[in-house]
Amino acid sequence: MHSASAPSALPSVPSGASVRLAVKEISKTFPGVVANDRVTLDVRRGEVHALLGENGAGKTTLMNILYGIYQPDAGEIVIDGREVRVRSPRDAIAHGVGMVPQHFLLVRRHTVAENVALGLSGTRFLLPVRGVEMQINAFADRYGLRVDPHAAVWHLSISEQQRVEILKALLRGAEILILDEPTSVLTPQEATQLFGVLRRMKEEGKSVIFITHKLDEVLAAADRVTVMRKGRVIDTVPVGMASKPQLARMMVGHDVDFQLPARRPGTGAPALVVEDLWVQGDRGLPVVRGVSFVLHRQEILGIAGVAGNGQRELVEALTGLRRVERGRVTALDRDVSRWSPRTMSKMGVAHIPEERIRMGIVPPMSVTENAILRRYEEPPFSRGPLMDYVSATRFAQQLIVEYSIQTPSPRTPARLLSGGNIQKLILARELSHRPDLIIAAHPTYGLDVSTTDRIHRLLLQRRDDCAAVLLVSEDLDEIRALADRIGVMYGGELVAVVPAGTDRETVGLLMAGQRV
Numbered sequence: 001m002h003s004a005s006a007p008s009a010l011p012s013v014p015s016g017a018s019v020r021l022a023v024k025e026i027s028k029t030f031p032g033v034v035a036n037d038r039v040t041l042d043v044r045r046g047e048v049h050a051l052l053g054e055n056g057a058g059k060t061t062l063m064n065i066l067y068g069i070y071q072p073d074a075g076e077i078v079i080d081g082r083e084v085r086v087r088s089p090r091d092a093i094a095h096g097v098g099m100v101p102q103h104f105l106l107v108r109r110h111t112v113a114e115n116v117a118l119g120l121s122g123t124r125f126l127l128p129v130r131g132v133e134m135q136i137n138a139f140a141d142r143y144g145l146r147v148d149p150h151a152a153v154w155h156l157s158i159s160e161q162q163r164v165e166i167l168k169a170l171l172r173g174a175e176i177l178i179l180d181e182p183t184s185v186l187t188p189q190e191a192t193q194l195f196g197v198l199r200r201m202k203e204e205g206k207s208v209i210f211i212t213h214k215l216d217e218v219l220a221a222a223d224r225v226t227v228m229r230k231g232r233v234i235d236t237v238p239v240g241m242a243s244k245p246q247l248a249r250m251m252v253g254h255d256v257d258f259q260l261p262a263r264r265p266g267t268g269a270p271a272l273v274v275e276d277l278w279v280q281g282d283r284g285l286p287v288v289r290g291v292s293f294v295l296h297r298q299e300i301l302g303i304a305g306v307a308g309n310g311q312r313e314l315v316e317a318l319t320g321l322r323r324v325e326r327g328r329v330t331a332l333d334r335d336v337s338r339w340s341p342r343t344m345s346k347m348g349v350a351h352i353p354e355e356r357i358r359m360g361i362v363p364p365m366s367v368t369e370n371a372i373l374r375r376y377e378e379p380p381f382s383r384g385p386l387m388d389y390v391s392a393t394r395f396a397q398q399l400i401v402e403y404s405i406q407t408p409s410p411r412t413p414a415r416l417l418s419g420g421n422i423q424k425l426i427l428a429r430e431l432s433h434r435p436d437l438i439i440a441a442h443p444t445y446g447l448d449v450s451t452t453d454r455i456h457r458l459l460l461q462r463r464d465d466c467a468a469v470l471l472v473s474e475d476l477d478e479i480r481a482l483a484d485r486i487g488v489m490y491g492g493e494l495v496a497v498v499p500a501g502t503d504r505e506t507v508g509l510l511m512a513g514q515r516v
């Protein structure tokens with residue numbers, strides 16, 4: 001059985017349904033890595049097929065091959081019984097394959113309609129935006145994908161941007177839709193909505209390949225699941241016959257025990273004191289409204305809330321990325337209300353940002369350079385004006401081992417790592433120097449189940465070592481597992497701080513803006 005929060009099951013695919021897409025013996029090697037090793041699987045008409053596997057298992061690579069971004073070294077792709085060559089995304093679209101990538105690629109200054117029109121066949125520079133708007137509205141109704149065609153993309157939330165990507169694929173005639181970790185960036189409510197969209201696609205006989213790290217979602221939304229490990233397919237099983245422990249075992253190759261160590265009582269001195277904090281959002285309105293709290297050493301304070309209730313701006317203000325309009329922030333006994341992110345990190349404040357690609361790494365720089373990003377001017381990494389590559393590389397190598405970061409070498413550009421491995425690199429950099437204060441937004445976003453478990457243990461260990469942790473997450477289970485106290489944000493206010501043992505329903509009601 002899956003947990004009460006999991007969305008309702010979809011009608012299952014008839015087992016005799018015809019095969020729409022077959023992948024046969026696909027292999028792909030990058031310098032130093034076998035990303036796909038003779039991968040074979042099939043996807044049926046009207047099926048939601050989940051793809052599960054550890055970080056770096058080769059899921060995104062396989063999808064990039066199906067979408068024509070990479071060419072396989074060997075193997076075949078068969079669509080509707082015919083072998084096809086997919087040399088580019090254009091070919092993929094012509095064969096009815098659409099993809100919503102792990103990291104979106106929308107043009108931020110354009111409107112929704114303009115983004116959708118770009119790349120529709122037959123459109124050139126004079127975009128028939130009017131017609132596209134009508135089509136968007138028609139598809140939006142048909143699939144329950146609400147978006148405003150006139151809105152500029154940079155104004156949209158992540159989930160709205162995702163809906164635009166899905167619409168774009170559907171309007172281009174996708175019969176097989178690939179969604180690469182669509183729910184990592186969604187709140188549970190938004191994920192439920194997305195599963196409704198998938199249900200409608202199934203009803204129309206479309207096929208969906210759906211990558212996720214959340215086992216509950218596999219059980220709730222998929223008909224069959226294929227598990228990959230180290231580039232290979234381990235097995236494909238009907239979801240009706242799968243259990244969470246079994247899927248976890250298939251994924252990592254051994255039994256997994258996710259029981260976290262017991263809580264240790266007692267807290268230390270205040271590490272972060274926030275007094276009547278006011279912060280403006282991107283549109284110039286106050287989105288953090290008079291927030292006050294105290295976070296102690298040896299304590300994890302969870303901040304729960306539905307996305308868009310001021311948590312992001314709160315974190316940005318606390319880490320120096322956004323201006324404090326009013327109020328005061330005292331971190332590690334110093335008034336940091338006006339400090340820059342650089343000075344904050346120098347002082348021993350770790351920040352795990354929400355947007356890992358934009359804020360967490362410098363994509364073209366190497367793993368080594370990213371590993372010392374915050375400390376390149378300090379010994380032992382600098383010698384006078386020069387960087388000491390030997391000690392920097394040694395340090396990076398240490399992190400690679402300690403955090404099991406999969407990379408061919410420390411010289412590899414960070415952008416070539418898999419999504420989860422990028423996240424591990426950020427966590428390694430931020431947590432390795434034993435910070436006194438850790439401000440973590442969605443720290444396990446995009447991590448597989450066993451890595452998530454390791455990061456949870458690490459955060460608990462840092463807490464026991466006397467650090468203070470502010471944990472912002474939309475995953476209530478994560479917050480309930482780790483936090484000593486739970487603060488709930490709603491409408492920019494910290495509406496309540498409740499003890500860790502508070503039941504899910506109460507926290508859920510507070511998140512929905514009800515006073516309890």
Ligand SMILES: Nc1ncnc2c1ncn2[C@@H]1O[C@H](COP(=O)(O)OP(=O)(O)OP(=O)(O)O)[C@@H](O)[C@H]1O
Nearest residue numbers: 030035055056057058059060061417418419420421
């Ligand atoms: N363009 C590339 N150049 C070099 N190596 C690559 C490239 N793309 C992927 N890789 C490597 O291939 C392996 C598989 O990566 P992939 O992105 O397919 O993993 P994944 O299963 O999607 O993982 P995650 O869950 O972390 O997203 C990784 O070791 C990755 O570093």
Ligand SMILES: [Mg+2]
Nearest residue numbers: 059060418419
């Ligand atoms: Mg991936």
